[in-house]
Amino acid sequence: MPIIKAENLSYDYVRRDENDNIVDSIHALSDINLEIEEGQFVAVIGHNGSGKSTFAKLLNALLIPTSGKLFVGGIDTADESRLWDIRRTAGMVFQNPDNQIIASVVEEDVAFGPENMGVPTEEIRRRVDAALKTVGMTKFAKSSPNRLSGGQKQRVAIAGALAIMPKCMIFDESTAMLDPIGRAEVMSVAKKLNKEQRLTIIFITHYMEEAAQADRVIVMNKGKIVMDGIPREVFTETEKLTACGLEPPQMTMLAKDLRDAGLALPHGIISAEELADALRVLKGQ
Amino acid sequence: MFRDITLGQYYPGQSIIHRLDPRTKLLWTLVYIVSLFVADNKYAYGASVLALAAVIILSSVPFTHMLKGLKAVLVILIISVLFNLFLTDGRVLVSFWIFKITLEGIRRAVFMAVRLVCLILGASLMTYTTTPNQLTDGIERGLGFLKLIRVPVHEIAMMMSIALRFIPILTEELDKIIKAQTARGADLESGNFIKRAKAMTPILIPLFVSAFRRAGDLAQAMEARCYHGGRGRTRMNPLSMAGRDYAAIIIMFAYLGGIIVLSVLL
Numbered sequence: 001m002p003i004i005k006a007e008n009l010s011y012d013y014v015r016r017d018e019n020d021n022i023v024d025s026i027h028a029l030s031d032i033n034l035e036i037e038e039g040q041f042v043a044v045i046g047h048n049g050s051g052k053s054t055f056a057k058l059l060n061a062l063l064i065p066t067s068g069k070l071f072v073g074g075i076d077t078a079d080e081s082r083l084w085d086i087r088r089t090a091g092m093v094f095q096n097p098d099n100q101i102i103a104s105v106v107e108e109d110v111a112f113g114p115e116n117m118g119v120p121t122e123e124i125r126r127r128v129d130a131a132l133k134t135v136g137m138t139k140f141a142k143s144s145p146n147r148l149s150g151g152q153k154q155r156v157a158i159a160g161a162l163a164i165m166p167k168c169m170i171f172d173e174s175t176a177m178l179d180p181i182g183r184a185e186v187m188s189v190a191k192k193l194n195k196e197q198r199l200t201i202i203f204i205t206h207y208m209e210e211a212a213q214a215d216r217v218i219v220m221n222k223g224k225i226v227m228d229g230i231p232r233e234v235f236t237e238t239e240k241l242t243a244c245g246l247e248p249p250q251m252t253m254l255a256k257d258l259r260d261a262g263l264a265l266p267h268g269i270i271s272a273e274e275l276a277d278a279l280r281v282l283k284g285q
Numbered sequence: 286m287f288r289d290i291t292l293g294q295y296y297p298g299q300s301i302i303h304r305l306d307p308r309t310k311l312l313w314t315l316v317y318i319v320s321l322f323v324a325d326n327k328y329a330y331g332a333s334v335l336a337l338a339a340v341i342i343l344s345s346v347p348f349t350h351m352l353k354g355l356k357a358v359l360v361i362l363i364i365s366v367l368f369n370l371f372l373t374d375g376r377v378l379v380s381f382w383i384f385k386i387t388l389e390g391i392r393r394a395v396f397m398a399v400r401l402v403c404l405i406l407g408a409s410l411m412t413y414t415t416t417p418n419q420l421t422d423g424i425e426r427g428l429g430f431l432k433l434i435r436v437p438v439h440e441i442a443m444m445m446s447i448a449l450r451f452i453p454i455l456t457e458e459l460d461k462i463i464k465a466q467t468a469r470g471a472d473l474e475s476g477n478f479i480k481r482a483k484a485m486t487p488i489l490i491p492l493f494v495s496a497f498r499r500a501g502d503l504a505q506a507m508e509a510r511c512y513h514g515g516r517g518r519t520r521m522n523p524l525s526m527a528g529r530d531y532a533a534i535i536i537m538f539a540y541l542g543g544i545i546v547l548s549v550l551l
Contacts, residue, residue, distance in 0.1 A: 084511055100506035103450065104416070121521060161510070
């Protein structure tokens with residue numbers, strides 16, 4: 001059974017006046033059909049306003065679909081009676097590291113989720129220690145979040161989501177406000193969770209280099225899925241990406257330019273290492 | 286500009302005062318404040334000053350550090366001392382123009398000063414030796430009985446702890462906004478009081494907008510982590526009273542009794 005399943009999923013942002021008449025309505029998502037298997041690392045990319053963040057909020061039942069169905073771990077997100085089961089299944093890490101840390105001590109913040117769920121005291125302790133260890137923040141357990149770097153804060157936020165023991169983790173542009181070092185920290189933790197704990201990762205980003213590290217890339221544009229496949233396939237369709245307002249990875253562009261200039265490079269190069277290897281092969285001939 | 290306020294600033298330490306249960310400290314502080322208003326002669330005031338001095342020494346928070354907390358209330362202190370000094374009737378000692386200083390005035394001014402200083406130092410001693418989290422925990426658990434009269438104790442404690450978490454963030458943001466507006470030519474320094482107050486508008490509006498945005502984000506993050514009010518919540522570090530807490534409470538009753546006896550009998 002897929003962990004996430006969307007059937008004709010649509011969401012409109014509706015603005016109403018005081019008499020409840022619709023003034024304005026924006027289709028953020030229209031007719032999404034999608035299945036994500038357990039254990040996959042999926043990157044969702046798209047231009048601003050492509051609907052990728054709306055999709056993230058629907059997954060956590062922070063928003064309820066306007067029409068269509070969305071199942072998370074087999075539960076319909078529109079089923080209000082199971083709201084807390086959905087939120088336990090899908091952990092979420094948001095964009096701004098400051099605005100998602102609730103407590104003034106790192107470990108108490110990580111404990112916030114399990115405390116809300118009514119987990120027994122000793123079990124909370126175990127979960128907090130394990131979550132902090134996983135993200136490599138044990139050393140800072142007693143620190144104030146204000147003294148941490150952006151990447152460290154985001155790792156605390158990840159630990160906070162981990163402590164509720166979700167099956168799937170949604171990163172809603174969690175790297176957007178970080179410096180390159182912080183981004184690398186978050187990405188490596190996400191990959192570690194995927195590999196070691198078999199967590200399903202949905203990584204929403206607008207950095208192509210991050211998306212290139214996923215198992216599967218979903219490209220969204222104007223509320224629709226326009227491309228869906230392994231990074232190699234998706235990124236080599238440079239024209240299609242550009243049409244969505246996205247810039248393909250630099251190495252793909254460089255390889256394309258070199259190929260246009262007459263070098264016999266293969267298709268599907270997405271990283272610097274791959275390009276270097278291909279050039280070495282070419283030189284050896 | 287708001288960095289001088291030390292209320293709510295924890296001074297890390299391992300003293301016996303630090304290790305007391307926050308509920309004990311909360312109760313002690315309340316009783317201490319009451320005792321300051323019960324006291325009405327020099328013996329009772331002397332006793333409360335001595336008690337405070339003893340606790341400050343036990344807490345090992347440097348006294349100079351504590352004095353910083355007084356700076357914020359210096360103006361109020363001076364005003365209340367002056368009012369008491371000049372506006373109390375009684376035996377006139379000195380008089381000039383429309384002012385007169387009376388013996389009772391001096392007495393009341395000194396008592397008022399002692400009372401205010403002890404009040405501030407006592408209250409801030411609690412915040413120096415208690416982390417904000419322990420404090421809100423203490424309020425939530427210690428004042429839980431108020432739920433019976435429908436006081437939303439959990440919500441108040443949660444709001445307090447979030448406020449404490451965001452004070453440094455918003456202070457930093459305020460600094461940034463001030464710099465940004467100054468860079469755009471905003472004049473915040475010159476002019477009279479009204480003019481300067483008006484000049485604050487372009488600083489306060491962005492600050493409020495940003496605070497509301499943060500509040501929205503935070504609410505979402507809390508919901509995503511299964512927050513649904515205080516019902517059914519458990520704690521990672523539940524509070525528990527130790528022997529020293531019971532000892533402190535016994536001492537507290539002895540102290541309160543002593544103050545009452547001193548005030549009534551002498």
